[in-house]
Each structure stands twice: as structure tokens, then as C-alpha cells.
Amino acid sequence: MPEVDLARDSVRSLNAALHALPAETNETHWRVLNPRGQHAIAAGLDWPVFVEIDGHVGYYCAGMNKLANVTVHGNAGQGVAENMMSGHVRVKGDASQAAGATGRGGLLVIEGNASARCGISMKGVDIVVQGSVGHLSAFMGQAGNLVVLGDAGEALGDSIYEARLYVRGAVKSLGADCIEKELSDRHKQDLRRLLDAAGVGGAVDVDEFRRYGSARKLYHFHIDNVGAY
Amino acid sequence: MCGIAGLFLKDQSLEGDLGGLMAGMLSALGDRGPDSTGFAVYGTESPGSVKLTLRGPQNFDFRPLVEMLSEAVGEPTLAHRRHDSHVVVSIPATREPAARDALRALQQDISIVGSGRRMELFKEIGRPEQVTQRFGLAKMRGTHAIGHTRMATESAVTTDGAHPFTTGADQCLVHNGSLSNHNAVRRDLVRQGLTFRTDNDSEVAAGFITSQLTRGRSLEQAMEASLDALDGFYTFVIGTEFGLGVLRDPIACKPAVMAETRQWVAFGTEYRALVDLPGIALAKVWEPEPARTYRWERH
Numbered sequence: 300m301p302e303v304d305l306a307r308d309s310v311r312s313l314n315a316a317l318h319a320l321p322a323e324t325n326e327t328h329w330r331v332l333n334p335r336g337q338h339a340i341a342a343g344l345d346w347p348v349f350v351e352i353d354g355h356v357g358y359y360c361a362g363m364n365k366l367a368n369v370t371v372h373g374n375a376g377q378g379v380a381e382n383m384m385s386g387h388v389r390v391k392g393d394a395s396q397a398a399g400a401t402g403r404g405g406l407l408v409i410e411g412n413a414s415a416r417c418g419i420s421m422k423g424v425d426i427v428v429q430g431s432v433g434h435l436s437a438f439m440g441q442a443g444n445l446v447v448l449g450d451a452g453e454a455l456g457d458s459i460y461e462a463r464l465y466v467r468g469a470v471k472s473l474g475a476d477c478i479e480k481e482l483s484d485r486h487k488q489d490l491r492r493l494l495d496a497a498g499v500g501g502a503v504d505v506d507e508f509r510r511y512g513s514a515r516k517l518y519h520f521h522i523d524n525v526g527a528y
Numbered sequence: 529m530c531g532i533a534g535l536f537l538k539d540q541s542l543e544g545d546l547g548g549l550m551a552g553m554l555s556a557l558g559d560r561g562p563d564s565t566g567f568a569v570y571g572t573e574s575p576g577s578v579k580l581t582l583r584g585p586q587n588f589d590f591r592p593l594v595e596m597l598s599e600a601v602g603e604p605t606l607a608h609r610r611h612d613s614h615v616v617v618s619i620p621a622t623r624e625p626a627a628r629d630a631l632r633a634l635q636q637d638i639s640i641v642g643s644g645r646r647m648e649l650f651k652e653i654g655r656p657e658q659v660t661q662r663f664g665l666a667k668m669r670g671t672h673a674i675g676h677t678r679m680a681t682e683s684a685v686t687t688d689g690a691h692p693f694t695t696g697a698d699q700c701l702v703h704n705g706s707l708s709n710h711n712a713v714r715r716d717l718v719r720q721g722l723t724f725r726t727d728n729d730s731e732v733a734a735g736f737i738t739s740q741l742t743r744g745r746s747l748e749q750a751m752e753a754s755l756d757a758l759d760g761f762y763t764f765v766i767g768t769e770f771g772l773g774v775l776r777d778p779i780a781c782k783p784a785v786m787a788e789t790r791q792w793v794a795f796g797t798e799y800r801a802l803v804d805l806p807g808i809a810l811a812k813v814w815e816p817e818p819a820r821t822y823r824w825e826r827h
Binding site for chain 2: 335336337355357358374376377392393395396414415433434
């Protein structure tokens with residue numbers, strides 16, 4: 300298993316080595332030591348490789364991830380897995396602001412808490428947070444699912460489009476045009492699938508969740524507003 | 529951008545390492561603020577004395593100045609320590625007004641950058657690893673310290689524009705962000721009798737805290753009042769004689785990380801600033817919540 304010690308090697312050389320992996324590589328499991336809060340670790344991966352990072356990472360870890368499986372054994376700074384396309388990113392600790400921002404696909408699991416703006420402008424990514432999320436989470440969320448096993452902060456789902464939000468705990472307040480919606484059997488199945496994929500399925504009862512989504516009054520043109528244009 | 533750092537020691541045995549730890553924290557934040565660097569260290573007090581930190585031009589000979597001050601306050605040569613372009617002079621507290629009068633009357637480019645029973649304050653243009661070395665931060669000891677690496681946005685790159693800003697004895701503040709109503713708040717504070725050295729928004733935040741503390745409010749109450757009075761983006765670390773306060777605006781645009789062990793509490797704009805603190809691997813690490821006051825004080 301290739302091991303890269305970031306106390307010795309640069310993040311740039313680590314990322315270059317990961318980007319240069321050939322299709323037939325046998326080096327599919329990497330370990331990264333001493334991340335020491337550095338930024339952009341394992342960003343831009345586009346191959347099914349497994350990367351484990353031992354410690355806390357800085358900004359944009361696993362950003363733009365495609366196919367790769369990245370696990371952070373620690374906390375993550377801002378924008379972890381931002382704009383991820385596919386694959387699997389897991390943070391064993393807490394994540395800072397804008398976790399999974401603009402993500403288009405794949406699964407992001409935060410085992411601790413995520414702070415403000417988790418899933419901001421999400422476009423298809425699935426995010427499972429085992430703790431709580433901060434304010435303005437899923438702001439302008441367009442597609443994908445945000446599952447929160449703890450609580451959500453102020454203005455959840457503000458100006459939301461078609462992302463689906465499932466929260467087990469308390470929601471401090473809903474943002475503009477975000478409303479509670481029925482949790483149908485179809486949604487429960489979906490939630491079960493997401494929880495199983497995140498590895499927390501068995502212990503969690505899907506009936507304890509409430510679903511939130513768009514009232515669709517903000518982003519659809521309404522004839523009463525014609526004078527405003 | 530900008531980087532800010534704060535370190536409050538709970539364990540006395542680390543007091544000799546305070547400066548070295550703060551120097552490392554600031555160096556890690558150099559990429560966030562290469563324009564200027566400043567820090568305040570809360571060290572030992574001499575009963576009955578006040579420390580004035582004075583700044584002069586580069587390569588200035590401070591000896592005649594110290595002699596002049598000694599004469600003005602009616603003392604034999606005052607205890608003083610030179611740190612590059614700054615000098616810290618200890619003055620009997622009752623004679624502080626006489627020393628300030630003498631400095632005002634002086635036709636030289638000398639400014640008082642900080643005063644207090646325990647606070648010493650240093651700031652200059654330049655990257656943190658250079659500025660902290662010039663001042664000898666690594667050798668300074670104390671109970672707590674705050675520091676700042678500046679990327680100037682709304683006012684010029686000058687030494688006066690560098691943080692920390694101090695507007696009262698033993699009080700100072702470092703700021704990451706920008707305030708949008710600082711002119712209005714400054715006018716109010718000027719009417720109350722405060723004076724400001726710069727047009728900088730962060731100095732207004734420091735002045736606001738000072739005006740609250742002067743009215744007998746606690747640090748926590750002063751920070752709560754800031755949430756109502758100050759508009760804009762901010763993460764503040766505030767130093768007082770007794771400890772540190774941390775406050776983020778309700779939207780919390782500016783990053784912040786805290787860590788705590790049994791020996792210390794630390795604040796960094798980024799986790800990178802904290803990685804060399806002793807015992808960090810086992811520290812509790814968390815992000816301070818928006819619009820919530822945090823403080824650590826010793827009495």
C-alpha cells in the first residue's frame with residue numbers, strides 16, 4: 300500500500316501521483332499521514348482508488364471527487380468534497396462549512412457534525428450527516444438528498460429547488476420557500492437506501508425522520524409577479 | 529483573508545513557551561496575511577507600574593527617549609526593554625499622565641502602540657516569520673497572547689493599520705472580516721470621548737469593546753452588545769488583562785477553529801495554525817458557533 304507522509308512530501312506531489320495512476324494500476328489503496336490541516340488533499344481524483352487520510356484536513360479535501368473513495372480519519376475544513384461528481388467521501392470527525400457544496404453525485408458521509416451551509420447548491424450529491432448541520436444548509440439545493448440524523452440550524456433549505464431533505468432531530472427554522480412534506484413509503488425506501496449506503500442503516504428508524512423540500516413558489520414564475528419584470 | 533490566532537494558557541508551566549507557540553501559530557497563517565503582522569502578549573506585571581509599548585523609526589536610538597521620560601516622571605532610569613523598532617517602558621502608574629504629556633510634547637516620530645499593566649503590543653509591516661523574529665516573540669513569556677497576519681482590504685498597508693488594535697489599557701482586538709457600519713459607530717464613539725488613530729474598521733470594533741468595558745460591562749456583555757451594534761463580517765479575538773474572548777458574526781462567513789486541552793485553549797483562523805501546539809493530537813477541536821460568545825479568563 301503506497302504511503303505518503305505529508306510532513307515530508309507536498310500535497311502537490313501527492314495529488315500529482317494520484318492523478319497519474321494508470322488504468323491498470325494495482326496501487327488502489329493509499330494512506331496519507333500527517334495532513335496537518337493542509338488544503339486540497341486528494342482533490343480532483345478521477346479513478347476508483349481508496350485513499351485514507353490519518354488526521355485533520357484543511358479546505359477542499361476530496362474536491363471534485365470522481366469514482367474515488369476518500370476517508371478522513373479526523374475533521375475536515377471548509378468545502379470537503381465540494382463539487383464531487385461520484386464516488387464516496389467519508390469524514391470520521393466533524394466537517395466545517397460548505398461540506399459537499401455544489402456536489403453533483405456520489406455519497407458524502409459526515410460521521411460527526413457539519414457546520415453552516417452543508418450541501419449549499421447541491422446538484423445531485425447524497426449527503427448523510429450523522430450529527431447536526433449548521434445554518435443555511437442545502438441553500439438553493441437543486442437535486443440530491445441531504446439526510447441529517449441530528450438537528451438542523453436556521454434557514455434550512457432556503458430558496459431550495461428540488462433537493463430532498465430528511466432530518467431526524469429539530470429544525471431551528473426553515474428558509475424561504477422550504478416546507479415540510481409528507482414522508483411517503485417511497486421516501487422511506489429512499490431514506491433506507493441512503494442510510495444503508497452510509498453504513499448507519501440498521502440502528503436508525505426511518506419513521507423518526509421528517510421530510511422537507513421546496514414549496515415551488517419562489518422559482519416558478521407566478522402571474523401575480525408580472526409587474527415586477 | 530487575514531489570519532488570527534489566540535492562545536490562553538491554563539497550565540503555568542507553559543508560560544515560558546507562550547511566545548514560541550504564538551510565533552509558530554502566526555507563521556502558519558502567513559499565506560492568509562502577508563502584508564503586516566502584530567501580536568499582544570500578556571506578561572508579568574510589576575505592582576504599581578504601567579507598561580507603555582512605544583514605536584520609533586527603524587534603528588532609532590531609544591536611550592535619550594527613555595532618559596527624557598525618566599526625567600519627566602521624576603525617576604532614575606526607567607526599566608525598559610527594546611524589541612527592534614519598539615521599546616517597552618515601565619512607568620509608575622501614578623505618573624503615566626506625565627509620561628504621556630512628555631511624549632505628546634516630543635517633536636519626534638514616536639507612537640504609543642499599547643499600554644497596560646500586563647499587555648505588550650508589537651506590530652510591523654511584513655510576513656509573520658520575519659516580524660516575529662525581529663521582535664523576538666519566541667522568547668516572550670506570559671499567560672495569553674493574540675496575534676494577526678493581515679491582508680489589507682479596506683485601508684492602506686501601514687504599521688498603524690496592522691492589528692492588534694488597542695483602544696484601552698490592557699485591551700486589544702484582532703479581526704478577520706470587514707464591518708459595514710464602522711463610520712457610524714466611530715462617530716458615536718468619538719462623541720463619547722474615544723479617539724481613533726486610523727480609518728480602519730477593526731479599530732472601531734476595538735473601541736466599541738473598550739466603551740462597553742469602561743461602562744463596567746463584562747467581556748461577555750461587551751461581546752453581546754457587539755452583536756447588535758456591529759454590522760458586517762467578523763471573527764474577533766479580544767484580549768483583556770485577564771483572558772481572551774472570541775466572537776463570530778451571525779452569518780459566520782469567516783473561518784474559525786478552536787482547540788482545547790487541559791493545558792491551553794487556542795483559536796486559529798485555520799487548523800494549520802494549531803498543529804504544533806503541545807498535545808494537539810488529543811485536543812478537543814471544534815468550530816465556534818456563530819453569534820455565540822466564548823471567553824476564557826483568570827482572576
